[in-house]
Amino acid sequence: MELPEWANVMYDVIVFVGMTFVYIIESILLTFIPRNYRAKSMKGDIALITGGAGGIGSLIAKKLAKLGAYVVIWDINKTGMESTVRAIRENGGKCCCYYCDITNKEEVYKAAKTVEIEVGSVTLLINNAGYVYGKTLMDLPDDEIERTYRVNILSHYWTTKAFMKEMMKNNHGHIVTVASVAGLLGTYKCTDYSATKFAAIGYHESLFSELRADGYNGIHTTLVCPAYINTDMFVGVTPRIPMLEPEHVAEEVVSGILVNQAVIVLPKTTRFLLPLKYLLPAKSCWALMYNILRGPQSMMTMKEKEEKQILKNNNNFGIISNSAYAQ
């Protein structure tokens, strides 16, 4: 005898409530077990990090190498890459870098093939490279809007497609998306940046859903949403809540990867502020953003990107992968 639909729904709801209860107890119990007791080993892993030449990318690369992973860096900043590779090797770690502009799809696919041949199959992909121009909409040059989209979101499609095939074959791997709190809340001077980070979060959650629904339980995903970090990206901004230190963010990202943490929001207290966006009246939300957090005001002091830097980056389109630093 077939049950009526309402009985099926009731059954599914009861199972869901039971599972939620178990998962909440599991989460509470896990908070009492230090993360280093639950950490997976990185030995034998090949970790590829985009934007690993500086900022939090370089720190994450150093930490992963210390844990025994073979680290591969992709970036357009040669000097930064060389100094990160040197520092890792001096500490006995394994690392190499390739000059790869991730906005260029063909270059990404070419560089991915080179990595596969010269290093091996990537088991941990960290989509970390990011770009911000920092102007209000009418002052944003069209090519800068496009560049922001190409670096912050379109590249994720190319890099993930390039490396996920092998992960799927072995049902083993880990994909990390470095998004931002600006991907959860729109911010002043960030019509482009915020939009790409919202997109990165949507991309990541959809990818997670595809992997789980299709049975790839051995491929883990971690979404990282930090607030302002004290790197070269948002120079001059004056947030009311102190900036995060890069070392702290890198440590949290690596610890999260080691325990297959699904979402990392930093500072952790931000998790409690976010639901207010949907719970409070819109005017009250704006008052919280403008009068208490002073979000827009903090972006007004952001320093102009140096013309030289922008030109340097723009001149780097059509880059060749570079195995000169490969170990």
Ligand SMILES: NC(=O)c1ccc[n+]([C@@H]2O[C@H](COP(=O)([O-])OP(=O)(O)OC[C@H]3O[C@@H](n4cnc5c(N)ncnc54)[C@H](O)[C@@H]3O)[C@@H](O)[C@H]2O)c1
């Ligand atoms: N700094 C912050 O306040 C902050 C806050 C939240 C999220 N984030 C995100 O964290 C990530 C790392 O940021 P960060 O603060 O370390 O920035 P950063 O500017 O110090 O580092 C970004 C790196 O990406 C590289 N990069 C840029 N364009 C590239 C391209 N086309 N191809 C290859 N590499 C490219 C840069 O050369 C640089 O090494 C970014 O995704 C950023 O959006 C940063």
